[in-house]
Amino acid sequence: MSHGAIRIIAEIGVNHDGSPDRAATLIDAAASAGADIVKLQLFDAEQLAAEQAPLAAYQQRAHATGTQRELLRRLQLAPADVRALAQRARERGVEFTASPFDAASAAFLAGELGARRIKIASGELTNDPLLVQLARSGCQLLLSTGMSTLAEIEHALGVLAWGFIADPSARPGPAAPRRALLSSEGGRLLAERVVLLHAVSLYPAPAETTNLRALDTLAAAFGLPTGLSDHSTGIAIPIAAAARGACMIEKHLTLDRTAPGVDHAASLEPAEFAAMTAAIREVEQALGSGRKVPCPAELDTAAVARRSIVAARPIAAGERFTSDNLALKRPGGGLAGAHFWRLIGTSATRAYAADERIE
Numbered sequence: 484m485s486h487g488a489i490r491i492i493a494e495i496g497v498n499h500d501g502s503p504d505r506a507a508t509l510i511d512a513a514a515s516a517g518a519d520i521v522k523l524q525l526f527d528a529e530q531l532a533a534e535q536a537p538l539a540a541y542q543q544r545a546h547a548t549g550t551q552r553e554l555l556r557r558l559q560l561a562p563a564d565v566r567a568l569a570q571r572a573r574e575r576g577v578e579f580t581a582s583p584f585d586a587a588s589a590a591f592l593a594g595e596l597g598a599r600r601i602k603i604a605s606g607e608l609t610n611d612p613l614l615v616q617l618a619r620s621g622c623q624l625l626l627s628t629g630m631s632t633l634a635e636i637e638h639a640l641g642v643l644a645w646g647f648i649a650d651p652s653a654r655p656g657p658a659a660p661r662r663a664l665l666s667s668e669g670g671r672l673l674a675e676r677v678v679l680l681h682a683v684s685l686y687p688a689p690a691e692t693t694n695l696r697a698l699d700t701l702a703a704a705f706g707l708p709t710g711l712s713d714h715s716t717g718i719a720i721p722i723a724a725a726a727r728g729a730c731m732i733e734k735h736l737t738l739d740r741t742a743p744g745v746d747h748a749a750s751l752e753p754a755e756f757a758a759m760t761a762a763i764r765e766v767e768q769a770l771g772s773g774r775k776v777p778c779p780a781e782l783d784t785a786a787v788a789r790r791s792i793v794a795a796r797p798i799a800a801g802e803r804f805t806s807d808n809l810a811l812k813r814p815g816g817g818l819a820g821a822h823f824w825r826l827i828g829t830s831a832t833r834a835y836a837a838d839e840r841i842e
Contacts, residue, residue, distance in 0.1 A: 486519055487767045489725055490710075491760055492602075492733035493518035493577075496746050501557050503564040505738065507571050512753040513736055514575035517760035521572050522602055522733070525565065525592055526584035528555035541686040542745045554745070562591060569596050582607075586616055593620035602733075605629030605684050605712075608639045615655070618646025624677050625731065627712045629684030633704055636679070637664065640705060643677060644669030674707060678731055681724075682712035687749035693720050698727055714749045718759035725763045726770070732763060791817030792826065794835035802831050804841075812838065 493513035499506035506523065513521045532551040539551075547554050560568075565581075572579035579596070582604040583589035592598045600623035607613055608631055617624055624643065628636050641660025648668050649655065655663075663669040681697045693715055701709045710731030711724040721732045735750035751759060777785065795810035802808070804826045811820050817840035818826075826841065835841065 486517075487764050489729065489763055489767050490519045490731045491517065491763060492520040492522050492580075492731065493736040493756065494522050494712075494733050494750075495736055496522070496524050496582075497558040498735065498737045498744065498746055498750060499523075499558075499560070500742075500744050501559065503560060503568065506560065506564070506568050509736055509738065510568060510571050510575060510577070512738065513756070514572075514577045516736070516753050516757035517764070518577055518736075518756070520578040520580055520600075522579075523560070523565065523568065523581040524558075524584065524604070525581045525588035526555060526559065527587065528552050528559050530585040530587075531555055547745055565591075566596070583613075583617075586613065589613065589616050589620065593617075593622055598622055600625060602680075603627060605631065605682050608635060611642050611655075614639060614642045615646040618643045619651065622676075625680055625710070625733075626677055627680045627682045628701070629682035629712070633700075636701070636705070640664055640673055640677065640707075641669075644673055647672040647676070673705075678708045678710055679705060680710045680712040680731065680733065683714060686714050686746055687716045688714040690715055690720060695720070695724055695727055698724065698729060702728070716749065718751065718755060718762060721759055722762045722766055725766045732759075734759065785815055787814050789813070789815030790820060791815055792820070792823055792841045793817070793838050794841065796837050798831050798835040800831055800834045804829055804831060809841065817841070 493516065495506060495509045499509060510521050532555055534550065534552055536551040538547055538554065542554065569579040578599060580598045580600055580602060581592050582602040583592050584604065584607065592601060601617055601620060602625040603614070603617060605627040608626065608628065626639060638660055641664035644666070645655050645660050645663035648663055648666065679701045681701055683692050685692060698709050698711065708730045710729045711721060712733040713721045713724065721734055724732060734756065735746050736756050737747045737750035737752060740747050740750055740752055790811040790813050793810055793812050795808050798808050806827060809823065809826060811823065
């Protein structure tokens with residue numbers, strides 16, 4: 484599968500259901516389906532959720548039981564397993580990354596695992612300390628914007644900009660993110676290192692909630708590259724996002740969409756993911772340069788499909804051209820229709836046979 488400018492992320496997330504072997508199989512499936520990047524979620528259940536944090540509605544609909552922390556414990560992967568999975572991705576020729584949900588996971592991902600880019604989950608967009616840490620990681624940052632307002636996104640970008648440019652020993656005051664966002668250095672680094680991902684934090688997200696025009700809104704508001712972290716069912720919406728200019732598409736991948744688990748229902752199975760990837764690559768080719776000029780292959784068609792001015796009947800030398808004795812007929816290559824009205828009333832410099840091109 485050929486790779487293109489649009490980066491396609493296979494979000495394994497927690498669809499491994501806590502099984503490193505299943506995660507490895509999903510990495511293999513992602514590579515075979517043409518993904519550029521595979522992504523997990525890295526977290527410490529004790530650090531992520533308070534003891535009595537309730538389950539989200541979509542988690543309850545997936546028949547999860549207990550508290551969030553209990554669910555997360557079942558889905559947590561050990562560092563040794565994550566190391567092996569990162570190596571598996573490298574062996575399969577796909578980039579490995581993750582969404583970290585705590586400081587230790589972020590340091591592990593950016594440091595030991597050497598991630599080139601890090602996804603910031605929508606739920607962490609308001610986690611200022613984690614944003615500052617990730618800004619200082621040196622990685623490209625993919626900021627997911629589910630559940631967010633433009634004001635919240637602006638603040639998060641300000642925090643990242645401050646993390647990029649501030650002394651590591653400094654602490655941001657209330658106005659520091661805004662100043663960093665408006666600074667030339669902060670703006671330059673945001674443009675170099677941040678991709679905004681439009682997202683709707685529903686699992687699955689109905690089509691009517693997807694609001695793909697928000698891609699345009701994000702691009703206009705912040706001047707940053709934009710992509711889609713998609714939770715819809717099927718492949719139509721990510722393909723549409725690619726056609727709308729998304730530079731990155733993230734989609735959940737599962738081995739079985741009917742499996743019990745919190746994200747399986749919002750995921751694609753491997754064959755569907757491969758079909759989505761192929762369609763996005765086709766759309767990417769179809770987007771072209773934007774210049775409206777004939778492509779070289781059209782010139783042969785133009786020669787037979789366009790018309791030339793010809794004699795509608797025999798015309799004698801010196802006879803005046805009229806709308807009755809001139810016609811436009813295929814093939815092209817002679818005088819085009821733009822000359823038709825200029826010929827009317829002038830005289831033929833020589834005789835013409837019927838259907839002969841006028842010179």
